Amino acid sequence: MSKVVFSLFGLLALFLAGGIWIGLGLVGTGGLLIELFRPNMPVLKLIAQQSWNTLSSAELLALPLFILMAEILFCTRISEALMSGLAPWLGRVPGRLGHVTVLGCTIFASVCGSSAATTATVGRITAKELISKGYDRRLVEGSLAGAGTLGFLIPPSTIMIIYGVMAQQSVLQLFAAGVVPGLLLALSYMGYIAVRSALHPELVGAPPPRTSLREKLVALKDLGPLLILILGVIGSMYGGLATPTEAAAVGVTVSILIGVGQRTLNLRILLQAAKQAAENCAMIGLIMIGASFLSTTLGYLGIPRYIAQEIQGWGMSDFMLIVVLLIFYILLGTVMEGLGIIVMTLPITLPLVTAAGYDPIWFGIFLVIVVELAQITPPVGFNLTVIQRLTGDSIAQIVRATLPFFFITTAFVLVLAVFPGIVSFLPNLLYR
Numbered sequence: 175m176s177k178v179v180f181s182l183f184g185l186l187a188l189f190l191a192g193g194i195w196i197g198l199g200l201v202g203t204g205g206l207l208i209e210l211f212r213p214n215m216p217v218l219k220l221i222a223q224q225s226w227n228t229l230s231s232a233e234l235l236a237l238p239l240f241i242l243m244a245e246i247l248f249c250t251r252i253s254e255a256l257m258s259g260l261a262p263w264l265g266r267v268p269g270r271l272g273h274v275t276v277l278g279c280t281i282f283a284s285v286c287g288s289s290a291a292t293t294a295t296v297g298r299i300t301a302k303e304l305i306s307k308g309y310d311r312r313l314v315e316g317s318l319a320g321a322g323t324l325g326f327l328i329p330p331s332t333i334m335i336i337y338g339v340m341a342q343q344s345v346l347q348l349f350a351a352g353v354v355p356g357l358l359l360a361l362s363y364m365g366y367i368a369v370r371s372a373l374h375p376e377l378v379g380a381p382p383p384r385t386s387l388r389e390k391l392v393a394l395k396d397l398g399p400l401l402i403l404i405l406g407v408i409g410s411m412y413g414g415l416a417t418p419t420e421a422a423a424v425g426v427t428v429s430i431l432i433g434v435g436q437r438t439l440n441l442r443i444l445l446q447a448a449k450q451a452a453e454n455c456a457m458i459g460l461i462m463i464g465a466s467f468l469s470t471t472l473g474y475l476g477i478p479r480y481i482a483q484e485i486q487g488w489g490m491s492d493f494m495l496i497v498v499l500l501i502f503y504i505l506l507g508t509v510m511e512g513l514g515i516i517v518m519t520l521p522i523t524l525p526l527v528t529a530a531g532y533d534p535i536w537f538g539i540f541l542v543i544v545v546e547l548a549q550i551t552p553p554v555g556f557n558l559t560v561i562q563r564l565t566g567d568s569i570a571q572i573v574r575a576t577l578p579f580f581f582i583t584t585a586f587v588l589v590l591a592v593f594p595g596i597v598s599f600l601p602n603l604l605y606r
Contacts, residue, residue: 200464239422293322308379320579465517507548
């Protein structure tokens, strides 16, 4: 069996180093393993069957719609609305407008589902605005990098849909499981900003002019379209009125109406958004086909069971297993993007954590957060590149700014391992 495991990792490394698309690399790895160790199995028939089973999943239908919704929202003036609607309420709290980025990303994440889109949409207004007002560049860039990753954790999340399909778990329960951790992580970021600015007031510039209660309430109207979109998408799902796919369709419709109402969306831009969404979906679909086929191949060869038995022989506690997996995923995040990390490792790591007594829904949230870490881990971290385009600073400077939020997120993962009820509370409450 050790020969099979060596062949697995050797083939994966060969395909990745060769620059082959991840989806094709996974299919190639699975096919060669079968030819080497199960030559009598019909490889082509197995690929076709797994492709159909994966892409015909009913829950996967929501994915292209949520991606399209994010592409449409990127063309609207949502970022300006977030800034103008939140700023009057934060001028006198510790950290002042430094919280706008975190709150803006948290709100936008609840209708987006993409970390990069959340970072780019919120950051293109808040980053320049805050820096121009005298806020410390490192604090602004770090908070945007950290809070931008909430696009994966707060539902609806494209990564959660993919995990739910691959792990055969309820997408609705995964969405519910991400709410409390997402809000707590956002509060952790805001707490750091408040403490840091209290210790170093010069980081947040001069206080803005005082605003009356009436002015604050009037400013909330700028958030109206986004709140309607949140109510339409999230409210319809948890109110029992719509499935995730139907809620995604509602979201696309409302986002189009927002773009038309703001006069930022026309037919040409809508077609561009649809084209970009189709390209993203095609890429994700190919990766999922490869992951499903490789997962089936590993099952036939008995690799997950073998690795699980070997690790159990080390005598580690359940918590230490999570620590080892966390370090493992952080290291992977330095050389791979998040989706590739999940689809390549899930067939092996999911049996390990379920054997240790952790719930698959909990592990889904764990994976989402470690994928968030991959988004801000150099050299591949995509959010770092997005912020570089927004601010013009070097990647090295942005990485240094991101480190406090990276450590906050890492510590938060360990807290969830000690208190898994943080994740399971809301799903148990809603689906008990």
